[in-house]
Amino acid sequence: MGSSSSRPRKGHEKPRHLPKVGSPENLEWEHESHRSVVFGSTTKAVVIGGILLVTLVALLLLTL
Numbered sequence: 874m875g876s877s878s879s880r881p882r883k884g885h886e887k888p889r890h891l892p893k894v895g896s897p898e899n900l901e902w903e904h905e906s907h908r909s910v911v912f913g914s915t916t917k918a919v920v921i922g923g924i925l926l927v928t929l930v931a932l933l934l935l936t937l
Contacts (some may be wrong), residue, residue: 880897912918 892902
């Protein structure tokens with residue numbers, strides 16, 4: 874039997890490596906991951922923002 878190091882590694886089709894800590898890419902990655910945790914998907918955030926905007930405009934028009 875061969876050792877585990879003699880076997881070829883299974884690769885991924887699109888490997889993703891994390892950027893180095895402190896680099897601009899790392900800061901952008903952290904910002905995007907934090908935003909996705911807080912707001913969910915971008916589409917969801919846009920829909921919620923649109924609903925809030927329409928509601929605000931409707932309330933302003935009703936009070937005039």
